[in-house]
Amino acid sequence: METKLISSSPLTKTKLRHFLSPYSKPLIATSIRCSLSTPNMSKPPGTGDDRRLKVVVCGGGVIGVCTAYFLAKNGASVTVVEQSSVACAASGKAGGFLALDWCDGGPLSSLARTSFNLHRSLSDELDGPSSYGYRPLDTLSVAIDESHSKPSSNVKNLPSWVDGPAQKSKPIGTAQTTAQVHPQLFTRCLMTNAVEKYGAEVVIGRVDEVGFDEKDEGRVDSVVLNDGRVLYADSVVLALGPWSSKLALVSSLFRVYGLKAHSIVLEPKEPDLISPHALFLTYYPAHGGRPMDPEVYPRPTGEVYICGMSSTEEVPDDPEQVTPNPESIKILKQVAGNVSTHLKEGEAQVTAEQACFLPSTDDGVPVIGELPGMKGCFVATGHSCWGILNGPATGAALAELVIAGKTSIADLSPFSPARFVLKSKR
Ligand SMILES: Cc1cc2nc3c(=O)[nH]c(=O)nc-3n(C[C@H](O)[C@H](O)[C@H](O)COP(=O)(O)OP(=O)(O)OC[C@H]3O[C@@H](n4cnc5c(N)ncnc54)[C@H](O)[C@@H]3O)c2cc1C
Numbered sequence: 001m002e003t004k005l006i007s008s009s010p011l012t013k014t015k016l017r018h019f020l021s022p023y024s025k026p027l028i029a030t031s032i033r034c035s036l037s038t039p040n041m042s043k044p045p046g047t048g049d050d051r052r053l054k055v056v057v058c059g060g061g062v063i064g065v066c067t068a069y070f071l072a073k074n075g076a077s078v079t080v081v082e083q084s085s086v087a088c089a090a091s092g093k094a095g096g097f098l099a100l101d102w103c104d105g106g107p108l109s110s111l112a113r114t115s116f117n118l119h120r121s122l123s124d125e126l127d128g129p130s131s132y133g134y135r136p137l138d139t140l141s142v143a144i145d146e147s148h149s150k151p152s153s154n155v156k157n158l159p160s161w162v163d164g165p166a167q168k169s170k171p172i173g174t175a176q177t178t179a180q181v182h183p184q185l186f187t188r189c190l191m192t193n194a195v196e197k198y199g200a201e202v203v204i205g206r207v208d209e210v211g212f213d214e215k216d217e218g219r220v221d222s223v224v225l226n227d228g229r230v231l232y233a234d235s236v237v238l239a240l241g242p243w244s245s246k247l248a249l250v251s252s253l254f255r256v257y258g259l260k261a262h263s264i265v266l267e268p269k270e271p272d273l274i275s276p277h278a279l280f281l282t283y284y285p286a287h288g289g290r291p292m293d294p295e296v297y298p299r300p301t302g303e304v305y306i307c308g309m310s311s312t313e314e315v316p317d318d319p320e321q322v323t324p325n326p327e328s329i330k331i332l333k334q335v336a337g338n339v340s341t342h343l344k345e346g347e348a349q350v351t352a353e354q355a356c357f358l359p360s361t362d363d364g365v366p367v368i369g370e371l372p373g374m375k376g377c378f379v380a381t382g383h384s385c386w387g388i389l390n391g392p393a394t395g396a397a398l399a400e401l402v403i404a405g406k407t408s409i410a411d412l413s414p415f416s417p418a419r420f421v422l423k424s425k426r
Pocket residue numbers: 016017018019058059060061062063064081082083084085086087088089090091092093094095096097098205206207208239240241242243244260261262263307308319356357358359380381382383384385386387388389390
């Protein structure tokens with residue numbers, strides 16, 4: 001098993017990152033109506049009084065929930081099927097860092113810019129600052145060297161709480177270009193709004209299969225759960241994150257694998273001393289070896305989230321079975337204490353030690369669109385380290401594609417699943 005700190009160098013713009021579990025100080029009470037049987041489960045499409053497009057969204061992570069939100073807002077009848085709880089996996093345990101232009105120059109550039117701006121408008125619409133901790137913030141790249149006992153005298157303008165042995169520092173984002181959300185609260189807030197304002201429903205259950213109507217040119221017509229329940233649908237969206245390849249339907253076309261990453265959440269004794277600065281570290285361990293790239297995100301609640309330490313591991317079937325590796329957590333705590341005396345053990349309480357999986361594809365690009373040869377069956381996965389950033393634009397564009405057959409908000413062609421099919425035919 002290969003283990004490394006997540007490689008997140010903002011200079012190369014290949015970022016990766018992380019987050020927590022039950023939030024000790026929720027910014028909002030998030031009640032999500034979860035029904036075990038829903039009215040549109042028993043009726044095939046086109047029957048009954050409800051003539052709205054029926055869409056079943058599989059997966060209650062940020063990608064599924066953003067898609068459900070925009071589908072429901074635009075008039076579709078939406079059911080989200082989630083096997084555990086909404087935002088139980090990476091979408092609840094991520095860092096929640098957002099950047100306008102860090103994906104520039106690559107296939108994600110336009111999607112990321114659109115999504116960064118969409119986050120801002122969603123925050124206006126849903127009272128992001130108090131609902132889910134949305135805030136613009138400054139971002140710094142900081143080199144910390146454990147073998148030094150104090151900061152270099154050359155390092156200027158570090159926030160006062162960053163009092164560890166920093167040897168270099170430079171600004172890499174401003175409040176105009178970088179921001180943050182609390183990812184679990186963001187995802188749950190969107191789900192709650194989709195349910196309460198636009199009539200979406202959440203079903204807790206495990207998707208086993210997608211059904212197709214052979215008489216209707218093989219068009220999708222249902223989703224089958226592992227307990228035998230059948231949800232009829234005009235369209236199906238598969239947003240299963242790193243579990244996508246567990247559906248044969250997906251793995252027959254392309255691979256999605258999981259990269260496991262770790263995070264801790266700390267509650268410093270004097271949270272008011274921690275200013276809103278995200279830190280992207282280059283961290284040199286005292287014993288030598290490769291530098292590591294942990295990330296540090298203070299949150300508006302006074303908590304500080306730190307992530308890093310990734311490894312390729314098999315994704316367990318049940319998200320509740322994803323447990324952190326003790327050695328990785330130990331290293332993150334050591335990093336915390338070397339960034340700030342306020343984050344040392346004894347000075348700050350550790351409120352979460354956790355791990356989750358980045359959904360990754362073989363070409364490193366998300367897969368978003370209709371599956372070739374499977375009418376009405378859409379996929380959205382492989383967002384790797386930028387799923388919280390790109391959730392809104394992915395969801396808004398996919399909702400357009402499902403409802404109208406084309407997109408105006410964002411160009412999804414770079415993400416088409418057809419690229420894998422075409423490659424395998426060459
Ligand atoms: C440590 C870490 C830090 C990160 N930090 C950031 C960050 O700062 N900014 C950023 O933009 N991105 C960040 N990311 C990336 C981001 O978290 C992911 O890209 C994003 O959460 C993926 O969302 P998803 O909905 O595709 O997958 P997930 O969040 O994994 O959700 C998939 C959901 O599908 C459900 N599911 C799976 N199979 C089934 C089934 N058969 N039936 C029913 N339900 C099923 C799962 O239970 C799960 O809830 C980070 C990731 C990690 C790991």
